C-alpha cells in the first residue's frame with residue numbers, strides 16, 4: 294500500500310451533508326472488474342450534465358459548471374473538505390478508489406460513515422475528523438482565498454492552515470502505523486497464523502457445526 | 510460486573526487476538542460473495558500468490574447484474590457486455606478456487622441476503638460478512654454480520670479474519686402492539702426517522718422489545734437490513750424460539766446430535782438482564798403508521814397521512830437547505846399531501862422485502878384488483894429462486910399477473926438498477942427497497958420507500974394511499 298506521511302494540497306469544499314457512496318461513484322461504474330480508472334467518474338451525476346456510461350471517454354461530456362470540482366479555482370485539488378456523515382450508504386470500495394484515482398489524498402469532515410472510513414485506510418487515503426466548528430471555519434477560509442492549501446501531517450496528527458493554525462485529529466494507532474509504513478494488512482494478519490489456527494482448533498470443539506458445512 | 514449484551518457475547522466468542530491499540534483480529538465464520546465487490550479481491554489473492562484460508566466458509570451467487578427477464582440463454586445472453594463480464598468473472602473465480610456458487614440459472618440463486626439465511630449458511634452465533642452493506646440483515650438471527658469493502662473481502666478470503674474495532678452498544682426497544690397494516694418495514698423506517706441516518710454510527714444496534722419479538726423472522730430481517738440506513742453496520746435481534754424454528758432442516762443447518770448442541774448454545778444468544786447499553790432509544794409501537802419517504806435520504810420519512818415538510822418551518826439552516834434540495838430533486842412542493850404523489854412505477858423486491866411473506870402481503874392487497882392504468886410498470890422480483898418457486902406454488906404469481914404486475918426472475922433488479930430494470934428521469938417509484946438516494950434506481954429517478962403492502966396499494970391507486978383503508982374494503 295502507498296505510504297501516507299505528510300501532504301500539502303489545494304482544498305475543494307463540498308458543502309453538503311450525507312454525501313453517499315452512490316453519489317461518489319454511481320453504480321454503473323461498479324461493473325468494472327478493475328481497481329483503477331474510476332477518477333473521471335468521481336461524483337459523475339453531480340459533475341456532468343448527461344448520464345455517464347462505463348468505459349466512456351469523459352473528456353467531451355458536458356460539465357455542470359456549478360459543481361465545485363469543475364470550478365477552475367479548485368483544479369488539482371487533493372484535499373476534500375466535506376460535511377457530516379460523508380460516505381454513507383453502500384459499502385463499495387469503488388468510492389475511495391475513485392477519490393484516490395481523481396487525486397485526493399485526504400478528506401476532512403465532521404463525521405464519516407463507518408464502512409467508508411475503514412475503506413479509506415485500506416487505500417492510502419486519510420479520512421480526518423475535525424469538529425463542526427473547525428470544519429465551518431475551514432469552509433469559510435477556503436471560500437475566501439483562491440488557491441487555499443492545507444497541510445496534513447499524519448505523524449503529528451495535525452491539519453495546518455496557511456496562517457499556521459494547527460487542528461489536531463485522532464487516528465487509531467494501528468491504522469496510523471500501517472499508513473505511515475505503507476503496510477499490507479493481509480501480510481500483517483498472516484503473521485498471526487498460529488493464533489488463528491489455535492482459535493479454530495478450540496472453536497471446532499465448541500461449535501463444530503460452523504465447520505465443513507458449506508459444500509456442494 | 511455488569512452483564513453482557515448480545516453483541517458483547519458475539520464479539521468475545523470470535524476474538525482471535527487483541528492489539529495493544531484496541532483493534533482486534535476477529536474470526537469470520539461465513540463469507541458471502543457476489544459479482545460486484547469480489548473481482549478485485551480474487552485478483553489481489555492471485556497477484557500475491559495466496560489461497561483462501563478456508564474454502565468451506567464461503568458461498569457465492571450473482572445477484573446485482575443478473576437480468577430478471579427470461580434468462581434461459583444463460584450468462585452468455587446477458588445483454589450488457591460489462592455486466593456479462595462481471596458475472597462470468599465470478600463464475601470463473603469460484604470455479605478456480607473451488608468455492609460453492611449458486612450460478613445464475615441455479616434454482617437456489619438469488620440476492621445474497623435472502624440466500625444466506627434460506628440455506629442455513631447464516632447461523633445464530635456466527636460471524637457473517639459480505640462485500641455489501643446490507644449484510645446487517647443476517648443479524649436478525651443473532652449473528653454478528655456486517656458489510657465490508659473489497660480489500661476486506663480479500664483479507665477474509667486470505668486469513669478468515671478481519672481487523673476490527675469493537676463498536677458501541679445501542680438498544681432500540683419497540684414495545685407495544687403494531688396496528689393492522691403496519692409492518693416491519695414501517696417500524697424500521699419510523700426508527701430511522703427518529704434517530705436519523707447517522708443515529709447508529711459506530712454502534713451495533715440491538716432491536717428489542719415486545720413488538721420486535723412479535724415480528725416474524727422475515728420481518729426481523731427487514732429491520733436489521735436497514736440498520737445500515739440508520740448508520741449502524743450491525744443490527745441484531747436476540748435468539749428466541751422463532752429463530753431456532755427457522756433453521757430446522759435448512760440445507761447447511763446442523764443435523765442430528767449437532768443440532769441439539771447448537772440449539773443449546775443458541776439459547777444463550779440474548780443480552781443479559783443487567784447488560785449495559787451505551788445508548789437506548791424507546792419507541793412505542795402504537796405510534797407507528799405506514800411510512801413513506803418523500804426525500805433523498807431514508808430519514809426523510811413521514812406517515813402516509815402526513816404532508817411533505819416545509820423548509821421554512823425548519824430552524825436548522827443546514828437541514829432546511831437539505832429539505833429544499835431534496836424537494837427540488839424529487840419534484841415535490843412543501844406541504845403537499847403524501848397521498849397526492851402520483852407514481853410512474855412500482856417495485857416490489859430487494860433484500861429488504863422480497864421474501865415469501867412480503868410477496869404474500871403484496872398479493873393480498875392486489876388480489877382481485879387492477880393496477881392503475883396511469884402506471885408505466887409494476888414489477889415483482891422475488892429474492893431467490895426458492896422464494897419464486899414457493900410463491901408460484903401458492904399461486905401468487907397468477908394473482909400478480911392478473912392484477913397487471915410483472916412477475917420476474919430473482920435478483921437485485923430495480924433496487925439499484927445495475928441491470929436493465931431502471932427508472933426514467935423524473936419518474937416516481939414506490940419501492941420496497943432500502944435506499945432513496947439520488948439516482949439510485951436510475952439517473953434522475955425518484956424513489957419513495959414503503960412496505961410491500963403499501964407498494965401494492967399504490968400500484969392499484971396510481972398514487973400513495975393508506976393501505977389500511979384498502980384493507981377495510
Ligand code: SF4
Nearest residue numbers: 643859860921924925
Ligand atoms: S437488493 Fe439492493 S440493497 Fe440488497 S444487495 Fe441487492 S442491490 Fe444491495
